[in-house]
């Protein structure tokens with residue numbers, strides 16, 4: 807099963823980095839698959855640790871994809887690392903094995919500590935819309951514009967019916983990027 811999470815890592819100077827990643831989960835253990843080049847990959851190879859943040863504030867996902875990476879972090883408990891303050895739960899992991907690949911290496915990680923911080927309060931269709939739109943935008947240069955536009959039109963239906971203020975804010979950031987991309991593509 808793949809779960810959409812925010813992975814936080816840090817380099818040897820302690821500088822934190824966060825990125826949305828679809829991780830392959832097996833209980834608390836997981837495989838992280840970063841496409842090269844990737845700061846997450848570099849940091850994980852350097853520090854051998856990461857934090858998997860389970861988070862329902864979709865502004866973090868949309869924010870990272872649109873250049874807003876400055877979200878509050880706190881110190882991890884059992885590893886050298888940092889936890890997203892708004893995470894509902896997090897798992898601290900250690901890198902145990904790498905399956906190298908020129909495009910997308912597989913980083914096998916084992917859980918060393920998991921903590922819950924706030925309850926899960928239910929599914930929301932607008933959150934799904936924001937996640938899917940953020941993935942489309944992270945692939946803007948690899949997908950045909952017509953496919954992106956038709957998928958956004960579909961995702962907008964759930965968004966408009968069910969969004970709260972966080973989802974609307976995240977959606978607006980993503981649409982600004984798409985509008986700019988469209989304007990550049992047609993000029």
Ligand SMILES: Cc1cc2nc3c(=O)[nH]c(=O)nc-3n(C[C@H](O)[C@H](O)[C@H](O)COP(=O)(O)O)c2cc1C
Nearest residue numbers: 810825826827828839840841844845846940941944
């Ligand atoms: C929901 C979601 C899931 C993503 N999953 C992955 C992933 O599994 N691997 C990856 O390389 N990028 C993924 N991305 C895109 C990265 O977050 C983005 O390209 C990021 O900048 C990764 O590079 P970095 O490690 O240098 O930050 C995902 C984006 C979103 C919105």
